[in-house]
Amino acid sequence: MIDETIATIIEERFERFIAAVHDGRRPYQWQKRLVLTIIGSGRWPDRLSAPTGSGKTMVIDVHVFLNALAGLSREDEESSDPELVAAVRGLCLETLPRRLVMTVNRRSLVDDQYDEAVELENRIRTVDREVDGRESCILSLIRHGLDAREGAIIQERGDAESYDSFRVTRLRGGEPVDHAIREWRYRPTACQVICATPDMFGSRLLFSGYGTTPQARPIEAGLLAYDTVLVADEAHLSRQLVQTAKSVKRLERSGNGVVLRGVSPLQVMSTTATQTISDDDLNVAVEESDFETDTDLCARLTKPKPVDIVTVDRKDLARAMAERCVAEYNAKSVVGCIVNSVKMAEEVMKAMRSIQKEWRKEGKTFRGEICSFVGPMRRYDKKQLTDSDLFEAIKGNEQAVESTNLHYVIATQTLEVGIDADFCTLITELPSASALVQRAGRVNRRGQRDSGRVIVFREPDLSKVKSIYTSDELQYAVQWLETFEGIDSGLSAWACTQNPPRPAELSRAALQRLESWDVENLSHTDEALAADVNLPFQGSSDINLWLRDDLLSEDIPDIGVVVRSLPENDTDALDLLEVARPVADEAFPVWNRSQFTEIEKQFDSRTPFRIFIVQAKETDEDSVTLWNPQLGALSDCLHSGDMLVVDESAPLFDVNLHVLKTKKGSCETDVYNRCQDQGVILSSDSDNDDDSGRLKRIFSAIRSKDASEASEEDSLKTDATDIKPYLLKDVLVDDADRRALHNAIQKAVGSLTKFVESYENVLTSRFVFPLIDAEEPQDSWLFIQFAEDSLDDVTQQEMRKTVSAREDEPVYLNTSDGHQRSVEHRVKCFLHTLGLPDELSHDVMVAALHHDDGKKDPRFQKLLHYRMPKPDEYGEMNYLAKSRYHSPVYEAGIRRELNLRGWRHEQRSAAECWAKHDSIGANDIELVTRLAGTSHGHGRSCFRDDAATLIPQYVLDHRDSDPMLDIDEIRSAAEELFDEGMWERIISHTNMRYRYWGIAYLEAILRSADITISAEGR
16 A cells, blocks of 8 residues: 555646646546556556546556656656655655557557557657746656656667657557667667557567567567566457466466566556456456546446437338438537448448438438548548548537538448547447447547437348348347336446446357467577468467467458559569658558459459559568569468558549548559658659659759769679768759759658758668669659668668768777677666666676677678778777678678678677686576577577588688687587587576576667667767
């Protein structure tokens, strides 16, 4: 229990925080109880029982507030709020999770939760600490607490006084793997909110992250298994995932392994709309007594929603629902009609149009406009909708209803959760009982009307209904619904909480229990196991067994469709897609796999268009392919996370609803330039304007300038160049040309973005297609993007030095400010902030200090000394850690020449650690050796090379290059490790000693330090 005085102080600050970020709103009583329960118990509850509409997304704010308190509890110096600091200093807040993962099995809800979290992030990041005021003071305090929680370790880019202490990430299917999706895993001490679909989270937890490289999977698995809380929204739909997630703590605490004190294994909180409480669960719930204080919540949850059940033959159903919609007209609000299929939605719309015509013939005025939603929209179009008066009308804004004259919305079940609607009345086709609860939640959602009627249409014989719901589900829905008929409360949210529908029957025989041998098999991320089955829609080792409630139903594909205006030449189109990869907001979600068959049929029709597959890979190698029927069925060529890109001529869309319509569809437009602010694609024939000829000359000039710089600097290679990017203003010097290009960019982007403001004065990468001027007339294409400024990719982590203020300074390996010392110091900061035990922290720091020792190989040093004179003799002060290449392709060519392709310097680092096991100062030499060897994600099972390949005769013959290095001792250690099987024994021992996720977490700490230091140019 928390002292009452302390609880009062914390409650008051929480109220101020919520008011500051939600425009004066007060938190509900259950939200304050959640804060105090977590603080008092030192962990998140097992369950949150809260009806639809009670503000469950507020758990994001709770998480951020608690992390800020945990940071403030470390403060010894004077604070702007000494009373709060004194109150929280004695509380056990350090082991509360830094990462909150919210999962829900609907992409639209993931997007909504993500948007909420981003808005909170922006409020906190943009607070002016110099401005006085109640709101600024509390937000500045929260920001200060989050910085302290992060440890004030990693600064935000371009801001020396701010730290990267709060991050928001979205992980869901149908969007590409980009920088933002990767960056979260390199911030182990930051407060984070990750919004994800169950599969995206679960696959990462099980070392099998969709769209990630095998080398990155241990980082994600380790970070998600420790210092993280999973909030499983609508947990009744993800029972297998919840059980799997709860297994982490059981497995990590089993046996006699080392416990990672200071960070807790994965915590799991299920959210549910029922009041069911298990004796073993710690539960927080909305309570009826809350309504005396939370009057607006009371209105939301208890305002009556009377129920009518209407039985109509199937042939008359659409007309009957349309007539009821018209009969329920309300001059100040919108009537909603939700049906179970696109076909029924089209029939109701047709019936509504018929009624309109009939009324006109009779001389009657049909009041109100009709709008339809029949599928998930791409985020770009959804954002346009949410910024419009139309959306405000759907949300119940009376002024918007008047200005738009919108009074009827016809929709499929997409609207149940996809749009925050607030209807005065709902007409609905009979769905399952649980879906009916969701649909009823769209009636009088804010409780601002006295009541809102729910009218349910059903067919007489439910056993013959063809629906996405089974006849048993429909029969039960009627039985459950009849218990609300004639009751004043009807289907109010609170009434549904007191009399909830039964959970859906599990469609599999039983839930699968995750065991240690399963985790051991999954943790071999760098080795292709012969037993793995990897069908297009089946994960490695069939991880669906531990993730899905239903193993037989067709998945909603985690694949999106993107429209692009592309060069006619296939090679140019492929090259353009390689550099200008799809972004999340331009992707149309795919509803089901049958749509791929329909796309194939349209491909074979008379309308010509191309289909490109952009694979969900973190590396760019062979990641874009041009599909044709000879490659096999389209659905068989796709994997989870992939993107389809089609030409603008593809008739696959409904241009009014902005959704996929693979039958009798129309063409959509390319919106890439309006969906991101990192780059722009231009065509010399854009809109056939008068500047097209000038643009073509400008593109040619840019290509010629860049090519001439390449030829001057590069005398070694003809198939690759290694040039430093130049400022565009230095490439394009004619003022008129620069103005013309600026106007074209401004027109393409449509607004004054960060890119438009700065593209001339920062480093950019430029790509012109075709690569050479063609003799025959054809359009030219230019893609400009900000130059890559971080080392996310595994290959870049190894080699390339970031674009930074330090780019012309050599990065040494072992000097006092060299790479390994810098990584060791960052690891020390991470471990101190995380509070891991001193003995364990010492070994991780030792591994950090030696993780790149293998780079002392003379061949590797020759690779790194490109553009630098090679020393006559190597020593601790002149070994390099990073190269000065600008192009990874060019570097790969030099690597091949030196016979280093596939050679792993960290494998040799492991051998050097093992050779020095008596002098290196390790408490656990096996841990140190393993962490050094796996510091780039390889070697978690075994390495490719034996000792003779790792340290070949050439290296032995050049042992005099560093007299202080005993290469024979290192070769002997390599033979013991990689020829005699000691490495495999070390992997097994450390897996058992630190457990599978625990050792992955330690690897993640070291690798995060390595990657972030490299990104800073050190």
